[in-house]
Amino acid sequence: MKISFQQSLQRFNTFGVDVRAHMLCKADSYNELRKILKFAEHRALPVFFLGGGSNILLARDYGGVVILLEGLMDIDLCSMGSHWLVRAGAGVNWDGFVQYCAQSGLQGLEALAGIPGTVGAAPIQNIGAYGTEVADCLIGVEVLDRLTLTRYWLPRHALELRYRDSVFKSRHPQRWVILSVLFQLRERETCAQLDAKVREELGDHPQARSLTEITSAVRRVRNRRLPEPGHLGNAGSFFVNPVVDADCMERLLARYSQFPAYAQAGGRWKLSAGWLIQQGVAVGFRVSRVGIHTHNPLLVINHGGATGAEIIAFGGLLQRLVFAKFHVELVREPVCVE
Numbered sequence: 001m002k003i004s005f006q007q008s009l010q011r012f013n014t015f016g017v018d019v020r021a022h023m024l025c026k027a028d029s030y031n032e033l034r035k036i037l038k039f040a041e042h043r044a045l046p047v048f049f050l051g052g053g054s055n056i057l058l059a060r061d062y063g064g065v066v067i068l069l070e071g072l073m074d075i076d077l078c079s080m081g082s083h084w085l086v087r088a089g090a091g092v093n094w095d096g097f098v099q100y101c102a103q104s105g106l107q108g109l110e111a112l113a114g115i116p117g118t119v120g121a122a123p124i125q126n127i128g129a130y131g132t133e134v135a136d137c138l139i140g141v142e143v144l145d146r147l148t149l150t151r152y153w154l155p156r157h158a159l160e161l162r163y164r165d166s167v168f169k170s171r172h173p174q175r176w177v178i179l180s181v182l183f184q185l186r187e188r189e190t191c192a193q194l195d196a197k198v199r200e201e202l203g204d205h206p207q208a209r210s211l212t213e214i215t216s217a218v219r220r221v222r223n224r225r226l227p228e229p230g231h232l233g234n235a236g237s238f239f240v241n242p243v244v245d246a247d248c249m250e251r252l253l254a255r256y257s258q259f260p261a262y263a264q265a266g267g268r269w270k271l272s273a274g275w276l277i278q279q280g281v282a283v284g285f286r287v288s289r290v291g292i293h294t295h296n297p298l299l300v301i302n303h304g305g306a307t308g309a310e311i312i313a314f315g316g317l318l319q320r321l322v323f324a325k326f327h328v329e330l331v332r333e334p335v336c337v338e
């Protein structure tokens, strides 16, 4: 176990915000994790679990214990006939895991290649891209419950996995540490569904391509629209796509002849947060050290040295501008750490 005090978290979050943690603990094993949690409880210190820091917004110095889940790196495979059960430790790098599965001929996660972060964080907001969500292949998570300090499995149906949400994100944040995640993957089938952009990138005979060719194509498509966080601080999409009711949809249709909208259950519609920002705010709009990306309006960028408070204020301004124009509320995607 490694412990440091008053440690800068700048290199531990992809926004590159420079705040300090009262204590930063690197837990290499389950037993170390338990010890840290007991210590924090004894001292009544708040606790925050940190993966790759690619979906957090650090508002200010953190007065508690930040636990970096770097250990827990094991991967086990078990054949079940035509499909495989794959268990991966929380600290495993997500993109590395997707590549490992593709190289092993196991299908299901290819569209999620290139997403930054760790396996343990993937269920938190049910990560998704190009028509696939982690929920499509996930069958359970192994957790350590902070309330009882016991370890158990939560089956998929207990996780309330929805669009960019789960029981871990909105209902009981920071209650459970995810220790490992269990996936069910198929052996390679030729008729896998591929998103139109990925099919186009693959060129002729996309269905005949290997899984590793598909993951490489997904990364190329992503890299064209997403800047590398090491060059421009960001946390991916800053807002989730809003889901609105039929009345709101009717109001929008009366004003705009064409806009992206996707039918949802119960007569609701999912709108594109990027499109709403594009219409409501000037291209490349920027206030001091924070702005929106010139090619991708969903990305809020730290142009260097911005504080968490500045990024939060900028996000609030975007929410007000979009609401003033469309009467649609945007909800922030990254988790705010205060």
Ligand SMILES: Cc1cc2nc3c(=O)[nH]c(=O)nc-3n(C[C@H](O)[C@H](O)[C@H](O)COP(=O)(O)OP(=O)(O)OC[C@H]3O[C@@H](n4cnc5c(N)ncnc54)[C@H](O)[C@@H]3O)c2cc1C
Pocket: 014, 048, 049, 050, 051, 052, 053, 054, 055, 056, 069, 090, 115, 116, 117, 118, 119, 120, 121, 122, 124, 125, 126, 127, 128, 129, 176, 177, 178, 179, 226, 227, 229, 234, 235, 236, 237, 335
């Ligand atoms: C350039 C870029 C592109 C992105 N593209 C996508 C995309 O296409 N689709 C998508 O869905 N997301 C995307 N994201 C967001 C992000 O990569 C994912 O949400 C990712 O799963 C976050 O993983 P992380 O390990 O960095 O989590 P962190 O940012 O470290 O943490 C996020 C939340 O999860 C909690 N957490 C982390 N690990 C654990 C654990 N083991 N147990 C309990 N809680 C935990 C944290 O406490 C925090 O609340 C993108 C981000 C960036 C920077």
